[in-house]
Amino acid sequence: MVKVDGMAGTPTTAEHLRAALDGPWRAIREQARTEFADKQFAGDPNLDLPEARARVLEQMRTIAALGYPERGFRVENGGTGDPGGAVTGLEMLAYADLSLWVKSGVQWGLFGGAVENLGTERHRGYLKELINLDLLGCFAMTESGHGSDVADLETTATYDPATEEFVINTPTPSARKDYIGGAAEHARVAAVFAQLNTLGEGKGVHCFLVPLRDDEGNDLPGITTSDDGRKGGLPGVDNGRITFDQVRIPRENLLNRYADVAPDGTYSSEIENPSRRFFTTLGTLVRGRVSVGGAASAGARVALSIAVRYALARRQFADPDTGTETLLLDYRSHQRRLLPLVAKSFALAFAQNDLVVRMDAIQTGRETDPHAQRSLEKRAAGLKVAQTRHASRAIAEAREACGGAGYLTENRIVTLKGDTDVFTTFEGDNVVLTQLVAKEILSGYAEEVRDLDALGWVRFAATSAADVVRKRSGVRQLIQTLRDRGDETVDEADLGKRSVQLQLFADREDYLLRTAAHRLRARAEETTPFEAFNNAQDHILAAGAAHIDRLVLEAFVDGIADIDDPDARELAETVCDLYVYSTLEENLSWYLMHKFLSVERAKAVRRGVNELVERLRPDALTLVEAMGVPESMLRAEMLTDASVYKRA
Amino acid sequence: MVKVDGMAGTPTTAEHLRAALDGPWRAIREQARTEFADKQFAGDPNLDLPEARARVLEQMRTIAALGYPERGFRVENGGTGDPGGAVTGLEMLAYADLSLWVKSGVQWGLFGGAVENLGTERHRGYLKELINLDLLGCFAMTESGHGSDVADLETTATYDPATEEFVINTPTPSARKDYIGGAAEHARVAAVFAQLNTLGEGKGVHCFLVPLRDDEGNDLPGITTSDDGRKGGLPGVDNGRITFDQVRIPRENLLNRYADVAPDGTYSSEIENPSRRFFTTLGTLVRGRVSVGGAASAGARVALSIAVRYALARRQFADPDTGTETLLLDYRSHQRRLLPLVAKSFALAFAQNDLVVRMDAIQTGRETDPHAQRSLEKRAAGLKVAQTRHASRAIAEAREACGGAGYLTENRIVTLKGDTDVFTTFEGDNVVLTQLVAKEILSGYAEEVRDLDALGWVRFAATSAADVVRKRSGVRQLIQTLRDRGDETVDEADLGKRSVQLQLFADREDYLLRTAAHRLRARAEETTPFEAFNNAQDHILAAGAAHIDRLVLEAFVDGIADIDDPDARELAETVCDLYVYSTLEENLSWYLMHKFLSVERAKAVRRGVNELVERLRPDALTLVEAMGVPESMLRAEMLTDASVYKRA
Known part of the structure; x- marks a missing residue:
C-alpha cells in the first residue's frame, strides 16, 4: 500500500x-x-x-x-x-x-x-x-465603458516635462474606473491603467501608482471615489468607482518594467512593438485568471459537497413495494443531475493543478521555453472559462437539488451562488476569453500557411479539405457506417477505451478548428474582416470550447496516472469515464452531424451516462470526501440538524 | 388598419x-x-x-x-x-x-x-x-421532511369527540412546517395541511384553519413559530417555521368542502376514493401553479428587456475597418445569447394567456367538461416548469450579457435572479412536476390498453412497435435518407413550414412517450415497479419536456393567428421560427439519433438560428417594447445614465 x-x-x-x-x-x-x-x-x-x-x-x-x-x-x-x-x-x-x-x-x-x-x-x-497590509491598494483597470477591451481604455496619463509629473485624467463619463475592489472604501493607492501620452504622442496603456486617499480615508484632491453599492454577492468587497480630475503624480509612479519616460519626456521600451508590449504587460498578470478559475472550482466543490450529502440523508416518496422512503440520491434523475458535475469537478481539479504547476515553473524561472508564457495564458483563459461556467452550473443545480432548504442562506448554497455569479465576468468575460483561446489556436493553425500566396492558399485549402474528408471517410468511419446500416452488434466497449475517448475529443477540436479557418478564409474574400469573423463567431467559440474540453480531459488522464492505490485509481477511472461520457452527451448533436459517432454509438453514450452514475452511486460519499472540503467548512445548517428532514 | x-x-x-x-x-x-x-x-x-x-x-x-x-x-x-x-x-x-x-x-x-x-x-x-387584509394568513403545507410528497405529510389532526375539537400536532422534527410565507412574522392564522384521524382511523391529508398569533403578534399556546431568516432573494417575504404542540381547534375549522367530521367523529365525504379526494383537494389549488409560471415569465421579460436595451447602447471593440466600436447586439454571439430567449418569452406569454383562459373558464363554471380540470392541472404543471426554467436561464444570461454592470444591484438583474431562483422549487419541484406531466400523458396512453391481458399486451406492443418503425422508415424518412447519401440539394425550406415544425414537435413527444411506455412495460417483468420506473426516469422526463414544448408551440401558433396587423404578424412569425429552430437545436441530438432529422437538415437548423437572429436584429427594440414591460418599470440605473458606457 x-x-x-x-x-x-x-x-x-x-x-x-x-x-x-x-x-x-x-x-x-x-x-x-x-x-x-x-x-x-x-x-x-x-x-x-x-x-x-x-x-x-x-x-x-x-x-x-x-x-x-x-x-x-x-x-x-x-x-x-x-x-x-x-x-x-x-x-x-x-x-x-x-x-x-x-x-x-x-x-x-x-x-x-x-x-x-x-x-x-x-x-x-x-x-x-x-x-503586511500597511498599504491597501486596488487595481484600477476596468472602466464603465471598457472592460474586455483594455487596449481602448480612455483614462489618460499625460507627461508634463516641466514638473516631471504625469497628469491622470478621466476625460469622459465612460472613462470612469468602475467595479474596482477596494475603491469604495479601503484602498489608499491604486494601480491605474491609462493611456500614456508624452511629447504629444500616445504610447498605449501603461500602469501608474496613484494615491487615492489620505490617512483618514478622504479622497485626495482631484480624486472622486464612489461606491458601487450592493451587488449580487460578495458583500465583503468594497467595489467602487474612481474619477480623476487632472491628478498629478511623480514620474517615478509609472510602473516602468517594460517602458519608461525620461525626465525630458523621452519614451523608451525594450519591447519595440507596441502591441507586443501591451500583451507582455497583461501577460504578467496571468495569475489573476489562474486564481479565479481555481476559486470558482473550489466554490463548486463546496456546493456539490453540500448537495450530495443532503441527497444521502433526505428521503422523498415511499417505494410502493417496501414502504421505505427513497433517498434523493437513489433517483436516477438526481444521480444524473449531481454526479456528472462531481466528475467534472474532479477533471477540473486536476486541470487546475496542472495549470498552477505550469504557472509556477514560469514565474520561478524554472521554465524558460519562450513559448511557454503564451501557452500558459491561453490555458489560463480556457480554464478560467471552464471553471467559472462549471461553478455557475454546479451551484445552480446544487441549489435546486436541495429544494426549499437550498434557498435558505443558512444552508450556504445561495451565498455561493451569488458570490460566484460574477466570476464568469471578471478577469475577462467568458465569451471574450473563449474567443481569445480560439484565436490563439487558429493563429497557430494559420502559422503553417502564413506566407502562402493566393495559389498557395488554394493548394492548402485543397489539401486540408481532403484531410477533413479523410476523417469522414476513413476506415473507422467506414466501419461505423457499415454497422449503422445493418444489425451487427455494435462494439460499445470501444468507447470505453481512453485512447478512443481522447481521439474523439481531439477530433472535435481539430475539425472545428479547420472548418472555422476555412470558413473565415472563404468569407474574407466576399466581405469585411469583421463580418467574416462575426458570421463565424459561433463556430469559432465552439472550436475554443472543444480545445478547453480536450485540455481538461488530458489533465484528468495525467492526474490518474499518478495515483498508486489500485482502488482509488479504479474509482478515478470510472469518474473519468463519466466526465467523458457526459461531455460527449452534451456535444452529441455535433458528433452525430459530423459523423464522428454513429447513431448506435451515440445511444451507447447516453446509456453509458446512466450506467456510470449507477455504478458510482455507492461511492458518492467517497467522492465527496475526496473533493476535499472538510465537513467542518461546509457550514450548512441542514447537514448538522439532519433530524428535521429525516423521518424518525 | x-x-x-x-x-x-x-x-x-x-x-x-x-x-x-x-x-x-x-x-x-x-x-x-x-x-x-x-x-x-x-x-x-x-x-x-x-x-x-x-x-x-x-x-x-x-x-x-x-x-x-x-x-x-x-x-x-x-x-x-x-x-x-x-x-x-x-x-x-x-x-x-x-x-x-x-x-x-x-x-x-x-x-x-x-x-x-x-x-x-x-x-x-x-x-x-x-x-381587505384585516386577516393575515399563511398556507402551511410544506414540512421540513416532506415537500413534493404532500400525501405523506406528518402533521396530525386528531379529532376529539369529547370536546368536538381537532388536536393539531407536530409528532417529529421533520414534521415541522417550513418555508411558510407569513409564518415568521405577519400571519395570524394558518391553513394547515395535516393527516386527519378520527375514531382511530387515518383519513389522509385535509386542511384546517389554525390560529397562530394573538393581536400583539405573540405565538398562541402550543404554537411555536420561528424565522427562516435570509434567503437567496425575496427579502420582503417573512418565511418561517411552525410547530404545533397538541393545539386544539374547533371542529368547524376543518375546511369541509370535500369531507367533514360529524360531532360524534363520523367521517363523511362525497368522494369515496381517498386518492381521488386528495387529488381533488389539491386540484382546486391549481391557481398557484398558474401564477408562479406567469410571474417567472414576467421576471424574465424584465431581465431580457434590460439586457437587450443595454446591448443596444453599450459598445465594445472597434471594427478595424471603420474604427467604430461595435454594439454588443451586433455580435453574433450576443444575438444568439439573447434573441432566442426573447423568442421563447413570446412563446411562453401566449402559452400563459391560453392557460389562464382555460383556468378562468373552469373556475367561473363556463367550462363543464369533466376532463378539463385534469387537463388544466397537467398544463399548469408543464407551463410552471417551462416558465420557471426559462426565467432562471434568461435572467442568468441577461446578467452575464451585461457584464460587471449586470452584477450591481442598482441595475436590477441580480435581484430578479435571486428572487426567481426558488421558483423552480415552489409550487412543486420542477423534476417532480415534469414527471407528473409525463405520468399523466403515459396514463392517457395506457388507457387505450388498460384491460389487456398478457397476450393483448404482446399484440399491442407489436402493433405499436410497427407504428414506430413506420415513422422511421416512412416515405419522408426514405427521401431524407436518399438525400443524405447523395449530393442532391436539400430542400431546407421544408423546415420553415409551420406544419412541418408542428409535426417535428409532435413526433418527438409521441416517440418518447411510446418508447417510454414500452421500456416500462419491458422492465416491469424483470424488476420491481420502482426500479423499472427509476431506470427509465430520464426517458420519462424527456417525454414530459417534449409534451410541454409542443403545447407551447401550439399556443404560439394560435396566438399569431389572432394578430391582424400584417407587419406585426410577419414579425411574430419570424419570432416563432426562432423559437422553433432554437428548440430544435437544443434537441438536435435526439432528432438525429431517432432519424427525424437528417444531418443536412440538422445543419440547416443550426444555420437557421444564425439567419433568424440576424434577421431579427433590426427589430430588437420593437420586440422588447412588445414584451410590454414599461421603460419606467425597468429601474436599471445603467439605462438612465447611458453616457457612462457610451463613448462620447
Whole structure:
C-alpha cells in the first residue's frame, strides 16, 4: 500500500483520491484546511455592508499574519517565492468565504502582482507594506465603458516635462474606473491603467501608482471615489468607482518594467512593438485568471459537497413495494443531475493543478521555453472559462437539488451562488476569453500557411479539405457506417477505451478548428474582416470550447496516472469515464452531424451516462470526501440538524 | 388598419404585438402598467429584512385598496369573480417587485384560495377579512421532511369527540412546517395541511384553519413559530417555521368542502376514493401553479428587456475597418445569447394567456367538461416548469450579457435572479412536476390498453412497435435518407413550414412517450415497479419536456393567428421560427439519433438560428417594447445614465 503523505494509519480510498486531487501543494492545502476551518474565517451573511467589509479586512490581517500572501512574492521583495503555493493557499479561502478570497486576491494578487511584475527596483518599497497590509491598494483597470477591451481604455496619463509629473485624467463619463475592489472604501493607492501620452504622442496603456486617499480615508484632491453599492454577492468587497480630475503624480509612479519616460519626456521600451508590449504587460498578470478559475472550482466543490450529502440523508416518496422512503440520491434523475458535475469537478481539479504547476515553473524561472508564457495564458483563459461556467452550473443545480432548504442562506448554497455569479465576468468575460483561446489556436493553425500566396492558399485549402474528408471517410468511419446500416452488434466497449475517448475529443477540436479557418478564409474574400469573423463567431467559440474540453480531459488522464492505490485509481477511472461520457452527451448533436459517432454509438453514450452514475452511486460519499472540503467548512445548517428532514 | 383597443393614433408594430401578447386581460395589464409604475411599488434592495417585510405589507394594503385581490374571489364571497383577471393583474406586480408578488400570492392566492375553495358557507366570514387584509394568513403545507410528497405529510389532526375539537400536532422534527410565507412574522392564522384521524382511523391529508398569533403578534399556546431568516432573494417575504404542540381547534375549522367530521367523529365525504379526494383537494389549488409560471415569465421579460436595451447602447471593440466600436447586439454571439430567449418569452406569454383562459373558464363554471380540470392541472404543471426554467436561464444570461454592470444591484438583474431562483422549487419541484406531466400523458396512453391481458399486451406492443418503425422508415424518412447519401440539394425550406415544425414537435413527444411506455412495460417483468420506473426516469422526463414544448408551440401558433396587423404578424412569425429552430437545436441530438432529422437538415437548423437572429436584429427594440414591460418599470440605473458606457 502506497503511503499518503501526512496521513496516520492506512489511508482510505477517499484519502488516496484526495491526495491526488490536492496536487503538488498538498501540504499547504492541509494546513489551510486546519487554519481556515476556524470560525473567524467563515462568511457571516447577516452582517450589513459596512460590517461585512470591515470584517473581511480584519480577516485579511490574520491571513497575512499566517504567512499566506508572502508566498506570492519573490524573495528579494520580502516574499518566499512560491507562486504556486500562494495561489493554492489563497484558493482554500474559497471554502471559507468568497468575499475574503476576492479581496485578498485584489490586494495581494492584482495590486501586489502589478507592483511586483510591472514595477522595478524603485517600487520595491511598496511591496513589504502591501504584503503586511500597511498599504491597501486596488487595481484600477476596468472602466464603465471598457472592460474586455483594455487596449481602448480612455483614462489618460499625460507627461508634463516641466514638473516631471504625469497628469491622470478621466476625460469622459465612460472613462470612469468602475467595479474596482477596494475603491469604495479601503484602498489608499491604486494601480491605474491609462493611456500614456508624452511629447504629444500616445504610447498605449501603461500602469501608474496613484494615491487615492489620505490617512483618514478622504479622497485626495482631484480624486472622486464612489461606491458601487450592493451587488449580487460578495458583500465583503468594497467595489467602487474612481474619477480623476487632472491628478498629478511623480514620474517615478509609472510602473516602468517594460517602458519608461525620461525626465525630458523621452519614451523608451525594450519591447519595440507596441502591441507586443501591451500583451507582455497583461501577460504578467496571468495569475489573476489562474486564481479565479481555481476559486470558482473550489466554490463548486463546496456546493456539490453540500448537495450530495443532503441527497444521502433526505428521503422523498415511499417505494410502493417496501414502504421505505427513497433517498434523493437513489433517483436516477438526481444521480444524473449531481454526479456528472462531481466528475467534472474532479477533471477540473486536476486541470487546475496542472495549470498552477505550469504557472509556477514560469514565474520561478524554472521554465524558460519562450513559448511557454503564451501557452500558459491561453490555458489560463480556457480554464478560467471552464471553471467559472462549471461553478455557475454546479451551484445552480446544487441549489435546486436541495429544494426549499437550498434557498435558505443558512444552508450556504445561495451565498455561493451569488458570490460566484460574477466570476464568469471578471478577469475577462467568458465569451471574450473563449474567443481569445480560439484565436490563439487558429493563429497557430494559420502559422503553417502564413506566407502562402493566393495559389498557395488554394493548394492548402485543397489539401486540408481532403484531410477533413479523410476523417469522414476513413476506415473507422467506414466501419461505423457499415454497422449503422445493418444489425451487427455494435462494439460499445470501444468507447470505453481512453485512447478512443481522447481521439474523439481531439477530433472535435481539430475539425472545428479547420472548418472555422476555412470558413473565415472563404468569407474574407466576399466581405469585411469583421463580418467574416462575426458570421463565424459561433463556430469559432465552439472550436475554443472543444480545445478547453480536450485540455481538461488530458489533465484528468495525467492526474490518474499518478495515483498508486489500485482502488482509488479504479474509482478515478470510472469518474473519468463519466466526465467523458457526459461531455460527449452534451456535444452529441455535433458528433452525430459530423459523423464522428454513429447513431448506435451515440445511444451507447447516453446509456453509458446512466450506467456510470449507477455504478458510482455507492461511492458518492467517497467522492465527496475526496473533493476535499472538510465537513467542518461546509457550514450548512441542514447537514448538522439532519433530524428535521429525516423521518424518525 | 386594425384598431388596437385603447391606443391613441395609429399603433406601431410594437404596440400591435404587445396587444397580442397582453391577451384577453389586456385592459387590466394596461391599468397595472400605470398603477404599478408608481415608485411606491418598486423593490428597494437597500432595506434590511424587517424594513423590507414591513414595506411589502404596506404595499399590499395599497394593492387591496386598488381592487386587485377581489377579482380572485366569487361574487358571493365579496369578490368580483374574475379569476383570470386576478392572476393577470397580480402577475404585473412582478414587474415592480417579486417579494410583493409572492406575499400577495400567499395571502390572496394560496391562503385565500384554500379558504374559498376548500371551505364552505361557514368559512365565508374569513374571506372578506382576508381580502381587505384585516386577516393575515399563511398556507402551511410544506414540512421540513416532506415537500413534493404532500400525501405523506406528518402533521396530525386528531379529532376529539369529547370536546368536538381537532388536536393539531407536530409528532417529529421533520414534521415541522417550513418555508411558510407569513409564518415568521405577519400571519395570524394558518391553513394547515395535516393527516386527519378520527375514531382511530387515518383519513389522509385535509386542511384546517389554525390560529397562530394573538393581536400583539405573540405565538398562541402550543404554537411555536420561528424565522427562516435570509434567503437567496425575496427579502420582503417573512418565511418561517411552525410547530404545533397538541393545539386544539374547533371542529368547524376543518375546511369541509370535500369531507367533514360529524360531532360524534363520523367521517363523511362525497368522494369515496381517498386518492381521488386528495387529488381533488389539491386540484382546486391549481391557481398557484398558474401564477408562479406567469410571474417567472414576467421576471424574465424584465431581465431580457434590460439586457437587450443595454446591448443596444453599450459598445465594445472597434471594427478595424471603420474604427467604430461595435454594439454588443451586433455580435453574433450576443444575438444568439439573447434573441432566442426573447423568442421563447413570446412563446411562453401566449402559452400563459391560453392557460389562464382555460383556468378562468373552469373556475367561473363556463367550462363543464369533466376532463378539463385534469387537463388544466397537467398544463399548469408543464407551463410552471417551462416558465420557471426559462426565467432562471434568461435572467442568468441577461446578467452575464451585461457584464460587471449586470452584477450591481442598482441595475436590477441580480435581484430578479435571486428572487426567481426558488421558483423552480415552489409550487412543486420542477423534476417532480415534469414527471407528473409525463405520468399523466403515459396514463392517457395506457388507457387505450388498460384491460389487456398478457397476450393483448404482446399484440399491442407489436402493433405499436410497427407504428414506430413506420415513422422511421416512412416515405419522408426514405427521401431524407436518399438525400443524405447523395449530393442532391436539400430542400431546407421544408423546415420553415409551420406544419412541418408542428409535426417535428409532435413526433418527438409521441416517440418518447411510446418508447417510454414500452421500456416500462419491458422492465416491469424483470424488476420491481420502482426500479423499472427509476431506470427509465430520464426517458420519462424527456417525454414530459417534449409534451410541454409542443403545447407551447401550439399556443404560439394560435396566438399569431389572432394578430391582424400584417407587419406585426410577419414579425411574430419570424419570432416563432426562432423559437422553433432554437428548440430544435437544443434537441438536435435526439432528432438525429431517432432519424427525424437528417444531418443536412440538422445543419440547416443550426444555420437557421444564425439567419433568424440576424434577421431579427433590426427589430430588437420593437420586440422588447412588445414584451410590454414599461421603460419606467425597468429601474436599471445603467439605462438612465447611458453616457457612462457610451463613448462620447
